[in-house]
Amino acid sequence: MERYDAVVIGAGHNGLTCACYLAKAGLRVKVLERRAAVGGAAASAEFHPGFRNSVAAYTVSLLQAKVIRDLRLSEHGLRIVERPLANFLPLENGYLKVGGGLQATQRELARFSARDAERLPHYWAVLGRVADALRELALQCPPNVGGGFIDLLRALKAGRLLKALDMEARRDFLFFFTRSAGELLEQWFESEGIRAAFGFDAVVGNYASPYHAGTAYVLLHHSFGEVNGKRGVWGHAIGGMGAISEALAAEARRHGVDIECNARVVRVAQGTVLLEDERKITARAVVANVNPKLLYLELVDRSSLPPEFVARMQRYKCASASFRMNVALSALPRFACHPEPGPHHASGIIMAPSLAYMDCAYLDARQDGISRSPIVEMVIQSTLDDTLAPRGAHVASLFCQHFAPEADWSLRKQEAVERIFDVIESHAPGFRASLIAYSALSPADLERDFGLVGGDIFHGALTLDQLWSARPLLGYADYRAPLDGLYLCGSGAHPGGGVTGAPGHNCAREVLRDLGRRFPG
Structure with missing residues (x-):
């Protein structure tokens, strides 16, 4: 033994x-x-000869x-x-780029709403202030309710952190933990694109509509990170x-x-x-x-x-309703709204133009098991990392919502793949023609392969x-x-x-x- x-x-x-x-x-x-x-x-693993990815x-x-x-x-x-941009959203009337600095995002947003561009710095300040508190709590041991003296000390330590916030920040903290992302974002912004850009973080890995109470916290949870000392950004x-x-x-x-x-x-x-x-x-x-x-x-x-x-x-x-794919591509996708190569290809490309679209994707999955038009985020890692694909070719991750864990994935997996590809093709005509190979993980696969009960990534x-x-x-x-x-x-x-x-x-x-x-x- x-x-x-x-x-x-x-x-x-x-x-x-x-x-x-x-x-x-x-x-x-x-x-x-x-x-x-x-x-x-x-x-990381090779999913097709010469192509590997997360x-x-x-x-x-x-x-x-x-x-x-x-x-x-x-x-x-x-x-x-670091990604050069946080996100790129193809929209019905153009596109939206988020990231590259506050002023760059404001310029992008001003094309849709001068009011939203003006409010963006305040929104990010509020989000950052609450995220800073969450960041401090992340490495603390929570107190057990009804515990002993050490739990009292832990509660006091957390309480001191919250006490250091001014009253407005405390109200914001409570809002993020209890309200919906839809309610939050509709109070701040009027343009659908920026609501969708920020709202995606509320539903990624979360089997919920952005209008469900508590989704504002999931948005916040995805905001307390950093890359190489820069807070609130994403990287590879x-x-x-x-x-x-x-x-x-x-x-x-x-x-x-x-x-x-x-x-x-x-x-x-x-x-x-x-x-x-x-x-x-x-x-x-x-x-x-x-x-x-x-x-x-x-x-x-x-x-x-x-x-x-x-x-x-x-x-x-336990239920994320997530479907995870890797694709090997012979060329970069050419988005109809922005076909030329650029920094947007190295961002998180969100194919979900509005909160209403995300809500429908959730309701579809609840009713039928699979969204008719899924939420798709594409990240083309090979634009930042030439170790993943042969020269001139590319690999991309697809993270998609919503796909009910209880659906019969032995029968419906290919149907889900085709619906995901339909969404991408609608924004980037020719995507299917550039597809060399793919791998796919349904909620059932995520549970079987990684022990993620219900496919829950969290x-x-x-x-x-x-x-x-x-x-x-x-x-x-x-x-x-x-x-x-x-x-x-x-x-x-x-x-x-x-x-x-x-x-x-x-x-x-x-x-x-x-x-x-x-x-x-």
Whole structure:
């Protein structure tokens, strides 16, 4: 029987982050990964000869700068480049470019609304102020409701952060957590294009209409990141998202972490992990980088958990309604509204011209399982990274909404692919003719391949009842499970989804606290 101080289940980016900090503190650490390579959803792979790309997660912003520094990821080869523009939206009456600086975006927006251009700096200031508070909270351990003295201290620490905000900022903070993105954006702007540009962040990975309460928070959640010290921008990891995971794995191995792939865990008990090949590994701490529903309803014997905990976990919400594709192209898409090559090809290209369009996409999926006209974001990574495709050719990620997790994906997957391609072809005639090959992941594929229950890229919906002290459940927000010595370090813990490294960082701190070790960060 193998023995370690800590065993981490899942070599996704949060599992590797947690393992790095534990090993830096002097623990003997083992990481078990059921797939053939590290990274989980943050991986890169060849999907057609000569063409490779990020497999699931596809863009960088939320990765914590502290994690990058602490774990020396740049020294291990990680290089992140900024997009020249944040977004490009083909519209019925032209196009809209967002990014490249405040003045550039204002000039673009003024073509549609002088009022919106004038209000943009104030909107970004409000968003930035609330995002700054969220950024501070991201690396804190939430207090457990009804907990002890340490939870009181954590609550006071968070309270001091909010107290430092003026009253208007506190009101804005409350608005973002409770209202809809549609309500927020319609109060600020009158032009459909800018509402859609900002509203996309409210529905990406979120099975909801932009008019649903709480979607303003999902918009905010996508706004607290940074790239190379620039806040609120998005970038690309050279080599794809797998470069992040490979850098984390290199740092983990430097500290002696034993990473074993093709090692499927089938049962978790107190201090013990059972593998599919019937090996047992014991550890003082078992740390799970998996969806909470997968951990508590499948890997842990339910009889060892409180019945009310199991009942609540069965109702834990998991559904992103996302469909993820990679495409190999013989040429750049030529958008009818802006056919010439330019910086817009290196942005996040959002094919969803209005909030009403996004609302219809959601309602279609609820009624029929698949949106008639899906929301599509295209990111052509090869415009920023020549390692991904042969010279003159390109690769692009497609992240698409809404596709009901409960649909029969064994029958409807190709139908979804064709609807996505129809949307792109309507904006970029000739797209299909340039298509060399593609890969596609339905919600069912995301669950099967990456353990994303319900295809949920966030390991659980980012709704008010599943955030902060309620993530994943009230009473268990401090990364500790109801089973002694078991911890949760994945995106099902605070602060939630995205390639952040924050849950792994925070969980490692709590494990080390319990084991009487100093946190090395």
